[in-house]
Amino acid sequence: MFTFQTYVRRRDELRHLLQGGIVLLPGNRESAANYTSNAYHFRQDSTFLYYFGLNLPDLAGVIDLDSGEDVLYGDDFTVDDIIWMGPQPTIAELGSWAGVKKTAPSAALQGVVQTALTQGRKIHVLPPYRGETELLLQSLLGRKPEVSVELIRAVVSMRDKKSPEEIAQIEEACETGYRMHTAAMRMCRPGVVEREIAGAIEGIAMQYGWGVSFLSIVSQHGETLHNHCYDGVLEPGRLLLVDAGAEAVSNYCSDNTRTMPVSGRFNRQQREVYDIVLAAHDRAFEVARPGIPYRDVHLEAARVIIEGLKSLGLVKGSTDEAVAAGAHALFLPHGLGHLMGLDVHDMENLGEQYVGYDAEIVRSTELATKACRMGRRLETGMVVTVEPGIYFIPAYIDKWRKEGICKDFIAFDRLAAYESFGGIRLEDDLLVTSDGSRMLGDRRIPITPEEVEEYMQRD
Amino acid sequence: MFTFQTYVRRRDELRHLLQGGIVLLPGNRESAANYTSNAYHFRQDSTFLYYFGLNLPDLAGVIDLDSGEDVLYGDDFTVDDIIWMGPQPTIAELGSWAGVKKTAPSAALQGVVQTALTQGRKIHVLPPYRGETELLLQSLLGRKPEVSVELIRAVVSMRDKKSPEEIAQIEEACETGYRMHTAAMRMCRPGVVEREIAGAIEGIAMQYGWGVSFLSIVSQHGETLHNHCYDGVLEPGRLLLVDAGAEAVSNYCSDNTRTMPVSGRFNRQQREVYDIVLAAHDRAFEVARPGIPYRDVHLEAARVIIEGLKSLGLVKGSTDEAVAAGAHALFLPHGLGHLMGLDVHDMENLGEQYVGYDAEIVRSTELATKACRMGRRLETGMVVTVEPGIYFIPAYIDKWRKEGICKDFIAFDRLAAYESFGGIRLEDDLLVTSDGSRMLGDRRIPITPEEVEEYMQRD
Numbered sequence: 006m007f008t009f010q011t012y013v014r015r016r017d018e019l020r021h022l023l024q025g026g027i028v029l030l031p032g033n034r035e036s037a038a039n040y041t042s043n044a045y046h047f048r049q050d051s052t053f054l055y056y057f058g059l060n061l062p063d064l065a066g067v068i069d070l071d072s073g074e075d076v077l078y079g080d081d082f083t084v085d086d087i088i089w090m091g092p093q094p095t096i097a098e099l100g101s102w103a104g105v106k107k108t109a110p111s112a113a114l115q116g117v118v119q120t121a122l123t124q125g126r127k128i129h130v131l132p133p134y135r136g137e138t139e140l141l142l143q144s145l146l147g148r149k150p151e152v153s154v155e156l157i158r159a160v161v162s163m164r165d166k167k168s169p170e171e172i173a174q175i176e177e178a179c180e181t182g183y184r185m186h187t188a189a190m191r192m193c194r195p196g197v198v199e200r201e202i203a204g205a206i207e208g209i210a211m212q213y214g215w216g217v218s219f220l221s222i223v224s225q226h227g228e229t230l231h232n233h234c235y236d237g238v239l240e241p242g243r244l245l246l247v248d249a250g251a252e253a254v255s256n257y258c259s260d261n262t263r264t265m266p267v268s269g270r271f272n273r274q275q276r277e278v279y280d281i282v283l284a285a286h287d288r289a290f291e292v293a294r295p296g297i298p299y300r301d302v303h304l305e306a307a308r309v310i311i312e313g314l315k316s317l318g319l320v321k322g323s324t325d326e327a328v329a330a331g332a333h334a335l336f337l338p339h340g341l342g343h344l345m346g347l348d349v350h351d352m353e354n355l356g357e358q359y360v361g362y363d364a365e366i367v368r369s370t371e372l373a374t375k376a377c378r379m380g381r382r383l384e385t386g387m388v389v390t391v392e393p394g395i396y397f398i399p400a401y402i403d404k405w406r407k408e409g410i411c412k413d414f415i416a417f418d419r420l421a422a423y424e425s426f427g428g429i430r431l432e433d434d435l436l437v438t439s440d441g442s443r444m445l446g447d448r449r450i451p452i453t454p455e456e457v458e459e460y461m462q463r464d
Numbered sequence: 465m466f467t468f469q470t471y472v473r474r475r476d477e478l479r480h481l482l483q484g485g486i487v488l489l490p491g492n493r494e495s496a497a498n499y500t501s502n503a504y505h506f507r508q509d510s511t512f513l514y515y516f517g518l519n520l521p522d523l524a525g526v527i528d529l530d531s532g533e534d535v536l537y538g539d540d541f542t543v544d545d546i547i548w549m550g551p552q553p554t555i556a557e558l559g560s561w562a563g564v565k566k567t568a569p570s571a572a573l574q575g576v577v578q579t580a581l582t583q584g585r586k587i588h589v590l591p592p593y594r595g596e597t598e599l600l601l602q603s604l605l606g607r608k609p610e611v612s613v614e615l616i617r618a619v620v621s622m623r624d625k626k627s628p629e630e631i632a633q634i635e636e637a638c639e640t641g642y643r644m645h646t647a648a649m650r651m652c653r654p655g656v657v658e659r660e661i662a663g664a665i666e667g668i669a670m671q672y673g674w675g676v677s678f679l680s681i682v683s684q685h686g687e688t689l690h691n692h693c694y695d696g697v698l699e700p701g702r703l704l705l706v707d708a709g710a711e712a713v714s715n716y717c718s719d720n721t722r723t724m725p726v727s728g729r730f731n732r733q734q735r736e737v738y739d740i741v742l743a744a745h746d747r748a749f750e751v752a753r754p755g756i757p758y759r760d761v762h763l764e765a766a767r768v769i770i771e772g773l774k775s776l777g778l779v780k781g782s783t784d785e786a787v788a789a790g791a792h793a794l795f796l797p798h799g800l801g802h803l804m805g806l807d808v809h810d811m812e813n814l815g816e817q818y819v820g821y822d823a824e825i826v827r828s829t830e831l832a833t834k835a836c837r838m839g840r841r842l843e844t845g846m847v848v849t850v851e852p853g854i855y856f857i858p859a860y861i862d863k864w865r866k867e868g869i870c871k872d873f874i875a876f877d878r879l880a881a882y883e884s885f886g887g888i889r890l891e892d893d894l895l896v897t898s899d900g901s902r903m904l905g906d907r908r909i910p911i912t913p914e915e916v917e918e919y920m921q922r923d
Contacts, residue, residue, distance in 0.1 A: 036495055037593045038507040039806075040813035043678050045504045047692075048497040087859045088797055091688035134496045136595020201671045208667015212660045219502050229550035233506075338547055347498075354499035400546045 007170060007255075009104035012058050015163065016068050016075055016104075019056065022159035026127030028068040029118065029145070034137045035062050046216055050138075051347035052131060052160055052355075054256060057103045064099070065114055071126075077105045078114045118145045129153035131160070134354045157355045164352055165344060165360070166386030172436060172445070174257035175346070175388060179434060179446030181213040181251035182259035186450040189223070189247045190460045193239065193265055199223045200235035202247070210251040218258035218349040221249035227264060227428030228396040230339060239267045244275060244427050250349055258349040260390050261450055262432035269461045271454055274422075278395050279429055279454055281313030285393035286431045286452075289341060293383060293391075293435055293442040298366055300380035303341035304373065306393045307333040314395070319423075322414045331372025332414035335405050338398070340377030342390035345434060350378070351388075372411075387437045388445065396428030466629060466714075468563035471517045474622065475527050475534055475563075478515065481618035485586030487527040488577065488604070493596045494521050505675055509597075510806035511590060511619055511814075513715060516562045523558070524573055530585075536564045537573045577604045588612035590619070593813045616814045623811055624803060624819070625845030631895060631904070633716035634805070634847060638893060638905030640672040640710035641718035645909040648682070648706045649919045652698065652724050658682045659694035661706070669710040677717035677808040680708035686723060686887030687855040689798060700727045703734060703886050709808055717808040719849050720909055721891035728920045730913055733881075737854050738888055738913055740772030744852035745890045745911075748800060752842060752850070752894055752901040757825055759839035762800040763832065765852045766792040773854075778882075781873045790831025791873035794864050797857070799836030801849035804893060809837070810847075831869075846896045847904065855887030 019028065032053040035044035049060045057066045057077065064079040077100045082093040100108040121128055132152045133139040142150040167175065185206040192202050203223040210217040224232040225239065227246030239245060245267055250260035264279070266272070271279060285306040292305050311327045314320040314336065320327055327333070344351035344360060352360045361379035362368050369375050379389060397420065404410075406417045431452060434445040451460040478487065491512040494503035508519045516525045516536065524537040536559045541552040559567040580587055591611045592598040601609040626634065644665040651661050662682040669676040683691040684698065686705030698704060704726055709719035723738070725731070730738060744765040751764050770786045773779040773795065779786055786792070803810035803819060811819045820838035821827050828834050838848060856879065863869075865876045890911060893904040910919040 036497070036504065038495070038504070039510050039593075040809065040811075041593045042812065043808065045495065045497070046679060051498050084859055084863055088857055089688070089690045091685055091691055091693070092859070134498075134500045136597070136599050138595070139599065140595050204667045204669070204671030204675075206667075207670050208663045208665075210663070211666050212663030216663075220505060226550055229548070231548045232550055234550070349502065350499065352499075353501065398547055400543055400551070404543055 007058055009102055011170070012056060013104035015056050018163060019068060019159055020070050020073065022162065023070050023129065023155060024127075025070050026129055027070060027121050028129045028156060030056060030066045030068070030131070031138055031141055032057070032059065032064040032066070033062060033135065036135065036137070049256065051256065051352070052164070054347060055164055057105070059099050059103055060256070061099070063111065065111070066105070067114070067117060074107060075105045076117070077103060077108045078111050079108070080111050115145055122146070127153070129156035131156060132354055132356065154359070157359050161352055161355060161359050164346060166384055167346060167388055167436075168386070171257060171346065172388070174253050174255045175259065175434070176445055176447060177253040178214060178218065178251045178257050178259035180448065181210055181253070182249070182261050183446060183448045183450050184213065185209045185249050185251060186247060186261055186263050187460060189249075190263070190265055190451065190457065191463055193245050193267060193461060194269070195239050195241045195267055197239045198235070199225070199237045199239070203235045206247070206249055213251065214254050215252040215256055218250035218252045218260060221247070223247050223249070225267070225427060227394075227430065228398045230396070241268045242272065243267045244429065246428060246430060248430060248432065256347055258345055258347070259434060259446070260345055260349050260432060261434070262392055262430045263450060263452065263457070264429040264431065265457050265461060270458055274426065275429075276454055277317055278426070281310055282393055282395050282429045282431050283452065284313065285309040286391055286433065289391040289393065290435060290442055290444060293389075293437060294440065295385045295437055296382055298380060298382050299341065299389060300366060300369070300374050300377055303377050304328060306341050307337065307373065310337060310393065310395060319416050319419050320414055321416055327411070327414040329373060330411050330414060331374075332411040334372050334376060335401065335411065335415060336395045336397070337393060338376055338396070338401065339394070340379060342392050342432075342435075343378045345388045345390055383437045385437055385439050389435050389437070390432055391435050392430055392432035394428055394430030397423040397426045398428070399424060466517055468561055470629070471515060472563035474515050477622060478527060478618055479529050479532065481621065482529050482588065482614060483586075484529050485588055486529060486580050487588045487615060489515060489525045489527070489590070490597055490600055491516070491518065491523040491525070492521060492594065495594065495596070508715065510715065510811070511623070513806060514623055516564070518558050518562055519715070520558070522570065524570070525564070526573070526576060533566060534564045535576070536562060536567045537570050538567070539570050574604055581605070586612070588615035590615060591813055591815065613818070616818050620811055620814060620818050623805060625843055626805060626847055626895075627845070630716060630805065631847070633712050633714045634718065634893065635904055635906060636712040637673060637677065637710045637716050637718035638720075639907065640669055640712070641708070641720050642905060642907045642909050643672065644668045644708050644710060645706060645720055645722050646919060648708070649722070649724055649910065649916065650922055652704050652726060652920060653728065654698050654700045654726055656698045657694070658684070658696045658698070662694045665706070665708055672710065673713050674711040674715055677709040677711045677719060680706070682706050682708070684726070684886060686853075686889060687857045687885075689855070698726045701731065702726050703888065705887060705889060707889065707891065715806055717804055717806070718893060718905070719804055719808050719891060720893070721851055721889045722909060722911065722916065723888040723890065724916050724920060729917055733885070734888075735913055736776055737885070740769055741852055741854050741888045741890050742911065743772065744768040745850055745892070748850040748852065749894060749901055749903060752848075752896060753899065754842055754844045754896055757839060757841050758800065758848060759825060759828070759833050759836055762836050763787060765800050766796065766832065769796060769852065769854060778875050778878050779873055780875055786870070786873040788832060789870050789873060791870040793831050793835065794860065794870065794874060795854045795856070796852060797835055797855070797860065798853070799838060801851050801891075801894075802837045804847045804849055842896045844896050844898050848894050848896070849891055850894050851889055851891035853887055853889030856882040856885040857887070858883060
C-alpha cells in the first residue's frame with residue numbers, strides 16, 4: 006500500500022517537472038446537501054489525495070518548488086470537536102502520514118499566498134470544480150484564480166500511468182463492481198423497480214468501499230446515455246442496462262456496464278445486436294497496446310459495429326467509407342472510453358485537451374471521432390474503459406433522417422423495427438501492459454449471452 | 465399528494481406574510497464530487513421544493529410580492545441533451561406543474577434582479593449554504609447577498625407546521641427507516657464490519673426513496689456523537705449505535721436511533737443504562753403537547769436521566785438541583801431533538817434563532833439547556849425528534865473532573881467502571897397533535913430490550 010514515502014516521492018517528482026513558484030493544492034471541504042452541516046459523503050480532491058494521501062476535509066497543501074519544502078495547512082480539533090467527532094489525529098500527525106515535516110494552521114495560508122504574490126512568485130493552481138474551492142481561491146488570491154497549464158501537464162504526466170499499488174486498488178474496486186453487477190443480474194426480473202436495483206448496488210459499493218464511483222445508471226432506457234431516473238418498472242421483453250462502478254476506500258475506481266434481458270433470455274433481435282457490441286468490445290482488447298492512439302481503437306470498434314449492422318441490413322455500402330463518414334455515430338454517439346484512476350473519468354477536471362489529447366492528437370470535429378473523450382496514444386500503465394454500445398435513439402434517428410446525415414449508409418426505413426429496442430452497452434476496464442492489454446478485475450462479470458442468461462437464473 | 469394548487473396556495477400565503485419587493489429562490493445546481501460532471505445525487509433546496517415542488521437542477525423562482533406574479537427561470541433541453549438525458553419536460557411544462565404561468569430562460573434572471581435593484585425594490589433571499597449558490601447570488605446582485613430576516617421568519621412560520629399530506633410523506637420515510645433499522649438489527653453480530661451495515665442500510669434508503677436523510681451513524685463508539693467512520697469490527701460485549709433515517713422520493717425525512725448489543729443480549733450494566741434512556745424517551749412523548757416549550761421537555765428527560773443515574777450511584781444530591789446545575793449535560797451533551805420535515809434538521813440553514821427559538825425563548829447559555837437546538841413552544845402540526853442518550857465520553861469526563869464542573873453531583877470515582885461503555889441513544893419522531901403527541905411511523909422499530917433481543921435472533 007501507499008506509505009508516506011509514496012507521497013514524498015510524488016511531490017519530489019512534481020517539483021522536478023515544474024520551473025518555480027509554489028503549488029497550492031486545496032483539499033476539498035465538506036459539501037452541503039441541504040444545509041451546511043448536512044454534508045454529502047466526503048470526497049477528497051483526487052489530486053490532493055495523490056500528492057498528500059490525506060482523506061479528511063479542510064486541509065491544504067503547499068509544495069514550494071524553489072525551497073523544496075512542503076507544508077500542510079489545517080486546524081487541530083478542540084475538546085468540543087472530540088465530543089462530536091471522536092479523538093482525531095493532530096495536524097502534525099497527519100503531516101507525518103503524508104511525509105510533510107512542517108504544518109501550520111489554516112489561517113496561515115493567506116499570509117503565505119500573499120507573500121508569494123508580493124514576491125512575484127508564480128502560484129500554480131488547478132481548475133476548481135466546486136463553488137467552495139473557487140471562493141477559497143478567490144479569497145486567498147484576491148482575484149479569480151488563474152489556472153496553471155504547466156501544473157496541469159505535470160500532474161497529468163504523473164497520474165495518467167498507474168503504479169502496481171494503484172492497479173491493486175483499482176482491482177479492489179473491480180471486485181466490488183463484480184458484486185454490484187452480479188447482484189443486479191440476480192435481482193433483474195419483471196415487476197422489479199429500477200430503484201430497487203440501483204439502491205441495492207449502491208449499498209454494496211458502500212459496504213465494500215467508499216461508495217459508487219459515479220451515480221449508477223440502471224435503466225430500461227439504455228438509449229438514454231446518462232439516465233439517473235429510477236422509476237421504471239421492469240417489463241418482460243425489454244433490456245436493462247446497468248452502468249455502475251465502485252470506489253475502493255482509497256477512492257480508486259471501477260466502471261463496468263452490462264445489459265441484460267428482463268425476461269432472463271435474450272430474444273433474437275436483442276441477441277443479434279448484443280453479439281455485435283460484444284465483438285466490438287473484444288476487438289478493442291485485442292488491438293489495445295502501447296503506442297496505438299486510442300482514437301484508432303475507437304475506430305476499430307466502430308468498424309466491427311458497422312460490419313455487424315450491415316449484416317442486419319441497418320447499414321449499407323462500404324465499411325471503410327461508412328466508418329470514415331461516421332455512420333456508426335448514429336448508433337454509438339459517444340467515445341470508446343476514458344482514462345480511469347482516482348476519478349472514474351480520470352482527471353476530467355483538468356481539461357480534456359490535456360488528459361485525453363495532447364500536442365500530437367487533438368480532439369477532432371469529424372463525426373467519426375468527435376465524441377471521443379480520449380484520443381491520444383496508449384502508454385504502458387494507463388487504465389482506460391472500453392465501452393462500445395449500440396443504441397436506437399428515436400430523437401437522434403429523426404434528426405439524422407431529416408438532415409440527411411450519412412443517408413447513403415443508413416437504412417433508415419429498417420430502423421422502425423428497432424424503435425423501442427433501447428440500447429446495449431458493454432464495458433470493462435483495460436490496463437495497458439508492456440506488450441498489449443489485460444482486463445482488470447479478478448472475477449469477470451458474466452458477459453457472454455450464455456453467461457448472463459445462466460447467471461440470471463440464480464437466486 | 466401535492467398538486468400545483470398546493471404550490472400556488474403556499475406562494476400566495478407567503479406573499480401575504482411579506483411587505484413588498486421580490487422573493488428570489490434559486491433551486492440547487494448539481495453538486496460536484498470530484499469533477500464537474502461527476503455529481504452527487506441531486507438534492508433540491510428544501511425551500512424551493514416547498515414553494516415550487518420541482519425536483520430538477522438549475523431552476524430559480526421569483527415571487528413578486530407587489531404584482532402577484534410568479535416566474536420560473538430555467539432552460540429547455542436541446543436534442544444533444546436528449547441523447548444524454550432522455551426526453552425532458554420543457555420549462556413551460558415544469559411551470560404548469562408548479563402552477564406558474566410565466567417562465568423564462570435562466571439568462572433573463574440577471575435583468576430582472578438588476579431592474580428590481582435599480583427601482584430600489586427589496587430583494588428577499590435566504591442564506592446560501594452551497595458555494596455555487598453564493599457565487600450565483602453574488603453574480604446576480606453584484607455583491608455579497610444580504611439575507612432577508614423577514615423572509616426567514618415567514619418561511620419558518622409556514623414550514624414549521626406540517627399538513628396531513630406532509631405527514632403522510634414523513635410516515636413513508638419512517639417506513640423506510642423501519643426497514644433500515646431492522647436490517648441493521650438482523651446484521652449486527654460479532655465480526656461484521658460497521659461499513660457492511662452502513663452500506664446495507666444506505667442501499668435500502670435508496671431502494672425505497674431518495675436515499676438517506678443524513679450520513680448514517682453506525683458505530684460501536686456511540687459516545688462519539690457524529691461518527692462517520694465505519695472501519696470498526698463488531699466485538700462481543702459491546703453496543704452498536706445506529707442513527708439513521710431516510711428521505712422519501714419527495715425528500716421528506718425520517719430520523720431514528722437504536723442501540724443494540726453486538727452479542728445479541730444486553731449485559732446487566734448495559735441494560736441498566738438502556739432502561740434509563742428508554743424511560744427518558746417515553747417521558748418526552750408523555751409530556752409533549754401544544755404550548756409546552758421544547759426546552760421543558762428536554763428538562764423532563766434530563767430529570768429522568770438524573771434519577772436513573774442516581775439509582776446507579778453515578779449522580780448524587782437533589783434531582784432538582786442537579787438538573788438546574790446541568791449535571792445531566794455530562795451524559796447528554798446534546799439537546800433532546802430538533803424540528804424535522806423537508807430537512808432532517810428542518811430549516812437549519814435559515815438560522816437556529818428563527819427555527820428552534822423565537823422572540824419569547826432564546827438559546828440559553830446555561831449548562832442545563834445550552835445544547836438544545838430547539839427550545840420554543842410546540843404547536844400542533846410540528847414534527848420533532850425525541851432523542852435522549854447517555855454517553856460516557858472519556859475526554860469530556862476528564863475535562864469535567866479537572867475543572868470541577870458539577871462536582872457536587874457527579875460521582876466521578878464511580879465512572880471508571882463505564883470507561884469503555886460507549887453510549888446509548890434512542891430516537892423516534894414525534895408529531896404534535898391537538899391534545900398531545902403521537903409517534904410517527906406505522907411500524908415501530910423494536911425498542912424495548914426484549915423486542916431488540918428478540919429481533920436480533922432473526923435472519
